[in-house]
Amino acid sequence: MDMRLPQQDLSARYDKVRRRSLALAEPLTDEDCGAQSMPDASPIKWHLAHTTWFFETFILERMEAGFKPFHPAFRVLFNSYYNGIGEKHPRAQRGLLTRPAMAQVRAYRADVDARITRLLAGDLDAEQRAQLAMLVTLGLEHEQQHQELMLTDVKHLLAQSALLPEYMAVPLARAKAPPPMAWLPFAGGLTDIGHQGSGFCFDNELPRHKQYVAPFELASRLVTNGEYLEFIAAGGYFNAALWLAEGWDWVRSQNLNCPIYWQQDEQGQWLEFTLHGAQALDLARPVTHLSLFEADAYAHWAGARLPTEAEWEFAAAQAAVETGTLHPAGAAGTDGLLQMFGHCWQWTSSSYAAYPGYQSAPGALGEYNGKFMMNQYVLRGSSCATPDGHARASYRNFFPAGARWQFTGVRLARLAP
């Protein structure tokens, strides 16, 4: 991760981000917070504890005088994947941690919050202060990543129930009909890719480096549910010629015929399970929860392909320059290039790999990103579940090709004619 100091008041930001995690758990019972619907997902309680463990382990343990852990067993229970820290509770059994109870995890959060706040307000030399600021910032960005996972994990959990419970009581608003999809041309060329500027970024966005991008075209918006339904109607899930070999094995061995949260009722109407409960499929919304296999097959069927991550970043950067915003934020894209952020993470055809000259941090923090650079694919943009201000044009999200429980969609690309 980048080590530069943020400009804002860290203590206030700390407070705000940490409170938001608790707020995300508000609509849920303690029972909801303890369950784990699959090994890829984690219980809400575990997210709340693990993000706290991150601050305790990487800040308090290093910088607090007379440090004592809140509870010695938590070092193991809430370690996600840091071998450099030591033992870990088995990932697939996080749902069995009925103890500590939610109340204890809330107490854990309060205790660590008080100690971090004290540390931030304390007497530190400039170097310590800089290091603290860097680590707190990293911890908050880390917590924001888990905030998105809390939403996707709880959606997956609630979807297992025959009661199809709502996370949010208000219905999801119907989307307005999107403008027709247009092909926007980009000249490409020898370009700089990767994070620039003094703001925070993760280590995997660096170093900024040169890449040659051939001229290409990018779709002006995301593929919609309605468009994806045409792919289904055309037999897309049963046509081997559209799929990668591994995708075809994947789709047939699981006997899939639609996205994970879609189902047809007895009258043939398509319903989609959402955080607002089951609703009639909204044809105008971007299709989401697609695996890379499905995204790639759709693109193939549509006579196009997925963009590379360099193409995506090139387009986003150019659009940002044209509109004067370096980090396009919120649900809007830029003129002509819509839905770049805030709707769905967008699959690219790029395998998640180190940029030339990539350096991971020393010690256990070096495990944050680097060790996952194999058999994962990069997603760009951000989703409706991404916290405000978290993503940016150089941000590299990544998941294995079969992952479907994230808010993942498709923006088409093609070579310039």
Add this chain to the structure above:
Amino acid sequence: MDMRLPQQDLSARYDKVRRRSLALAEPLTDEDCGAQSMPDASPIKWHLAHTTWFFETFILERMEAGFKPFHPAFRVLFNSYYNGIGEKHPRAQRGLLTRPAMAQVRAYRADVDARITRLLAGDLDAEQRAQLAMLVTLGLEHEQQHQELMLTDVKHLLAQSALLPEYMAVPLARAKAPPPMAWLPFAGGLTDIGHQGSGFCFDNELPRHKQYVAPFELASRLVTNGEYLEFIAAGGYFNAALWLAEGWDWVRSQNLNCPIYWQQDEQGQWLEFTLHGAQALDLARPVTHLSLFEADAYAHWAGARLPTEAEWEFAAAQAAVETGTLHPAGAAGTDGLLQMFGHCWQWTSSSYAAYPGYQSAPGALGEYNGKFMMNQYVLRGSSCATPDGHARASYRNFFPAGARWQFTGVRLARLAP
């Protein structure tokens, strides 16, 4: 199950048994009640709901005027294995049922309890009254079986936690040194096996029928932890000659070297996880939580064998006659023959099979016992977790040979010299 009428006041018994299930959940949080530690075990909440479903489905639905289900989805969610009733929620995913919440399940219980109580107090003809009494009795015996499972399942769940939490705050009392094990001779002969008398029994205990039992000897008490420790010290877990072929595969593929809840600390001291938390191993207590594979290997090592179920029942019946108690109850055995009930279920070498002339009930209730009569082995007696008054000499408990999470122990047998 046997259809004869119990003598006692059913309504009071109903109330008492149903309240005990809730009392068993008292020491637990709602989070504890929702988790499922393995497919063989079920969440406490599920036990509370399923036992209620049993009354709702097999009594209210048949006998209540204007029956409406408490919640239509519960018919599927809390059906354990009755194909005759219809669809079932997948067994391995009972831990994902965070909804309905515990509060809803308590409300479900209260509603069904009120309706059953009303039915019992209502105006019925003699045939209806007899049928109702039979079904309520069956439901209560069924609930008592689940009360035992609630304890074994919650023990398995709590054992997964690094915090090793206690279910009961008081420590488990140390056992008194047992008397030396003696071989008690039984003459055998052509004998009657199976339930007799007018009391309740399950269908698998009938019909009472003749079996020839050759003269045999039975150990006067159960094998202790101390004795089992000698088997471990002698390398019992690593000596193929002691094990059945399938047991040897089982023990080596899982790399086992002791009972499921035992572990050695760094000083080599043996600890046992109990419902009272982790404690120093009590050498005087009967060894428990053994699979049939372990029980059989121990018996082989000890130069003995496991009893057949007919031998066990013959001995229990004879002892009962001698002491004037037909259904020995509680922790005590009879003179000379100790620990027959109330300590550990005792593995027999008998495969669980139908008695000659066995008839299962018509309809879905016929699935209660009969369809499990393959690749399971009979256990006799009862355990420390069995509700008072539930077991009897003809009672046939059964589990697959690899099951270890029940309170299962060993009583040795051998052919008469």
Add this chain to the structure above:
Amino acid sequence: MDMRLPQQDLSARYDKVRRRSLALAEPLTDEDCGAQSMPDASPIKWHLAHTTWFFETFILERMEAGFKPFHPAFRVLFNSYYNGIGEKHPRAQRGLLTRPAMAQVRAYRADVDARITRLLAGDLDAEQRAQLAMLVTLGLEHEQQHQELMLTDVKHLLAQSALLPEYMAVPLARAKAPPPMAWLPFAGGLTDIGHQGSGFCFDNELPRHKQYVAPFELASRLVTNGEYLEFIAAGGYFNAALWLAEGWDWVRSQNLNCPIYWQQDEQGQWLEFTLHGAQALDLARPVTHLSLFEADAYAHWAGARLPTEAEWEFAAAQAAVETGTLHPAGAAGTDGLLQMFGHCWQWTSSSYAAYPGYQSAPGALGEYNGKFMMNQYVLRGSSCATPDGHARASYRNFFPAGARWQFTGVRLARLAP
């Protein structure tokens, strides 16, 4: 196994049995002889080598002066399951033993045959001679068991090929229409079960002991293909009420709807793959290659049940007494009780367990039978693949409930009215 001396000329019998194994391999290529179609089956070459290893290990190694193994690696390669002998080549990888080649295995057989023959002709004291006779007899009975497996294993292998090759070029003769099935009554009572007399038997047939058998009726003949087809037509494979719980999981998880070697062609005609190639299903023949699950479901559907092994043996013994043959042989049964031997092994409801007082042999030979006495079920009679003179009324064959590649069929039983 029983240790009594056979009366016949052992050397001639040795020669005859050993030559038959080679004859069974005659219709096959070396390639056929090397392949293993599933872990339960073994390559023909492995059978030829393992039966030789049995003579080498249990006779030559013990009794030959200056014993040297034919090849030191064979001790491991061709050890089936004798932990007392040492390491074993993994069972599922027997098909990868392209070396030693068939020619080497033939040389191995010739070498061991010469040495056994020399030993039989040699100078031995009476005790040695008795022991040798016992061991050679055991080795020959063992080889005959493998001769049956050679046929069932090669049938399974050839069935994997799209070419559906024939093992025997001549077509299988159509069966004559069987007499109608009749229910034959047997009085039962306190009876003796187990082998008697001075002939050879396996250890699991002993000791002869008392059992009480309630009055019962046995079907006069086996269930036919035609009768089983009615069960299929009645939806038997899709009716949960007919199946044991484990059988229902088994049949549905594999999506089965007929016996293993049956298939329907495009015109709906049923074909059966046989050792004579694919043929139109012969409705008059006994249905075979059924699992115990299928056999039990059929019996349930037919309003009957499977016999216990004691019932089967009681009936066979009584019939033998009536007809004056103690060991009914060949394809014929006795008057009224048809097809007891030589057609299909007949599933019983009896779990394979030790007879009271059962003793296995000391040392590695003790692993022959005893260690398999769990989660297996007894079959009685013999099949079309059983060598002449190998089976008898007290013979106990055994397989797990899901085994389908043996020649296994159904004889119905029911309680006397």
Add this chain to the structure above:
Amino acid sequence: MDMRLPQQDLSARYDKVRRRSLALAEPLTDEDCGAQSMPDASPIKWHLAHTTWFFETFILERMEAGFKPFHPAFRVLFNSYYNGIGEKHPRAQRGLLTRPAMAQVRAYRADVDARITRLLAGDLDAEQRAQLAMLVTLGLEHEQQHQELMLTDVKHLLAQSALLPEYMAVPLARAKAPPPMAWLPFAGGLTDIGHQGSGFCFDNELPRHKQYVAPFELASRLVTNGEYLEFIAAGGYFNAALWLAEGWDWVRSQNLNCPIYWQQDEQGQWLEFTLHGAQALDLARPVTHLSLFEADAYAHWAGARLPTEAEWEFAAAQAAVETGTLHPAGAAGTDGLLQMFGHCWQWTSSSYAAYPGYQSAPGALGEYNGKFMMNQYVLRGSSCATPDGHARASYRNFFPAGARWQFTGVRLARLAP
């Protein structure tokens, strides 16, 4: 694949390549040729038939007048993965195809060879002739790929045998001590990557396109067995910090501590199983049979990294220009840059992906390469098992990260200082 016409006499080349496949099977028995040691590997007989099927299906069926298949079942039996052709025999069960026998497969080869030769000598117009030449060339390149697999697959098969049989009777010569490893600098820059010229190439080497390559350094030779042994001695297999997350799971779940064909004898001496049998490990030879996980961990430990495929190709092309050979061949590399070809395939960090503008062929032939472009990594160079003249600087071999049975090694790279 590239569609350009080769210059040489195709008929002679056809004859030569086809005869070499049979020659590779010469040292083997028919039994060896039928076995399949794992799903990733295929029997030699299957390779011989499948390569023939390729000519039959993609040439004879399209271009031969009055085409009739040699055997209708072969279309399914020997289809590897072409969904466009239809059904396929299950990959993991290729070892069960004892029929057709080797003799039949030889006859199949002879028949197809005669018909292809006739077609090549026949009367064709220019367009047909061009198409035939293209398809025959593709078929021969395809067959050469299988020739390499025949050697790696038979090595894996023979390694399963306790007899450790040799494929070649002559011992493998000891290698000369290699020169010290040197870091060779390359300037990089905006460069052209992909096949150029009129010779044959596969479709995945096209189109030639621009890439920017940052300045880098490449090791002058491959990593040796001796160097890799130091990694082992330093505990490399047990140091999580060196491994990618998926690699660490892979190495620990299989409990690996050395390359696949290495083992230590009782004296601690390292042996390596080779096509020449087991031999003392030759420290001077390039280490081979490494997974990408092992290659990457080694590079990490050595303070370096794996090259990208663009870096590798850039270096190879530049060296070729300097030495005047466009396609370096044989065991030698170029001055300074040694062992680029003919020793081991060299893992790169590049995920196997389409070049910008990549087009697969229409129809089933389009499945040759494109559908595998996910979760595979590119290897460059060629190995000791690659047929002469088959590889080139732009050649892209690819395997999943865990593949170990190919001749795969490591050349280190690092960023220019």
